[in-house]
Amino acid sequence: MTTTLNVGVIGAGNISALHREVYAKHPRVNLLAVADQNLERAQQVASKEGIVHAYASHTELLANPEIDAVSVCTWNNSHASIAIDALRAGKHVLVEKPMAYNYEQAQEIEAAQAETGKIVQVGFVRRYSENCVVLKDAIDKGRLGEIYYAKTSLVRRVGNPGGWFADVERSGGGPLIDVGVHVIDLCWYLMGRPRVSSVSANAYHHLGNRANIQYADRYLASDYDPTKNTVEDMVNAMIRFENGASLLVDCTYSLHAVADKLEVEVFGTKGGGQLEPELTLAIEQDDRVYNLVPQLTQRSFGFTEGFTNEIHLFVAAALGEGEPVAEAWEGAEIMKILQGIYDSAKAGKEIRF
Ligand SMILES: NC(=O)c1ccc[n+]([C@@H]2O[C@H](COP(=O)([O-])OP(=O)(O)OC[C@H]3O[C@@H](n4cnc5c(N)ncnc54)[C@H](O)[C@@H]3O)[C@@H](O)[C@H]2O)c1
Numbered sequence: 001m002t003t004t005l006n007v008g009v010i011g012a013g014n015i016s017a018l019h020r021e022v023y024a025k026h027p028r029v030n031l032l033a034v035a036d037q038n039l040e041r042a043q044q045v046a047s048k049e050g051i052v053h054a055y056a057s058h059t060e061l062l063a064n065p066e067i068d069a070v071s072v073c074t075w076n077n078s079h080a081s082i083a084i085d086a087l088r089a090g091k092h093v094l095v096e097k098p099m100a101y102n103y104e105q106a107q108e109i110e111a112a113q114a115e116t117g118k119i120v121q122v123g124f125v126r127r128y129s130e131n132c133v134v135l136k137d138a139i140d141k142g143r144l145g146e147i148y149y150a151k152t153s154l155v156r157r158v159g160n161p162g163g164w165f166a167d168v169e170r171s172g173g174g175p176l177i178d179v180g181v182h183v184i185d186l187c188w189y190l191m192g193r194p195r196v197s198s199v200s201a202n203a204y205h206h207l208g209n210r211a212n213i214q215y216a217d218r219y220l221a222s223d224y225d226p227t228k229n230t231v232e233d234m235v236n237a238m239i240r241f242e243n244g245a246s247l248l249v250d251c252t253y254s255l256h257a258v259a260d261k262l263e264v265e266v267f268g269t270k271g272g273g274q275l276e277p278e279l280t281l282a283i284e285q286d287d288r289v290y291n292l293v294p295q296l297t298q299r300s301f302g303f304t305e306g307f308t309n310e311i312h313l314f315v316a317a318a319l320g321e322g323e324p325v326a327e328a329w330e331g332a333e334i335m336k337i338l339q340g341i342y343d344s345a346k347a348g349k350e351i352r353f
Contacts, residue, residue: 011073080105099331122331128309145270150187163221174231180251195243195309199340201237
């Protein structure tokens, strides 16, 4: 059994930094290499963080036989080609969300995973925050009964990160594929991962990236460019599942709302759970409705905690010491939903699978 995992990180931008930080601190990991098409960025990161190799492309990194596993932290349009090349080079893969640019590419990763037997974990980081772990545990123990409805709303008033995020050619879409993917996955995961049966959606392009607006809390792409915006401002959708459950979602980069918002709620036959903004359970007992508030260090999503747990689970699975989580088929089912939403909005009608 391997005792140490040699890791390479592909993409040296914002989210790559969080992956590198956790790998660097992991006692069983050697963070050996970083690659970025912007070689200077990769070299700067490598020299600052003491990483031995800096490469200008994923192919150079994958050619290093010492590397056992990679994180894919590049733009969405290259997730599939890099993940597939990595699997065929014999490496385990942690691929950032969204799993791929579209459903077809997600299926290609799924097929490459099946062909190679290597691990594919999709970066659904929000599953590993304590609030979600506690709610999932309550659901698995039957406290909420059968979950038949979920509702999520992720509103950024002025939150288009610009650069590649705003370029549909590189991102595959706007807020839906970027952040909607997180909350749709959370609901889907808590609902027991049912297969999707239909989607009816709307997408709007009215406000643009609002680069003119001064706004404090704006996440920006590493190569920020305010001039281009070809993605939607907002999406809303009704998603139906084969087991009869349904999910309502809206998510935005730009909206004339009075506040930013993050809400994730699931409703079952015995009780309900609000995951965000703060974990609270609604339980029926003795002919009364009780709100239960668990004692946690943080009742909302914890970024550092989520990434630490996500990467520790990936390392354990890659070392053969833990079960794979957030597997390829799960990433692909979520991509099927996202693709269905874009297709439905474009066609102006419900899409049935
Ligand atoms: N899990 C989360 O919460 C979370 C948050 C933000 C971003 N992300 C995901 O992480 C990925 C990267 O986002 P980011 O915010 O770090 O973007 P970023 O723009 O900060 O960095 C992306 C980096 O990838 C490099 N790159 C792009 N294509 C490449 C290729 N083919 N080969 C090598 N390098 C390439 C770019 O040069 C850039 O340095 C995206 O898929 C995004 O959806 C996840």
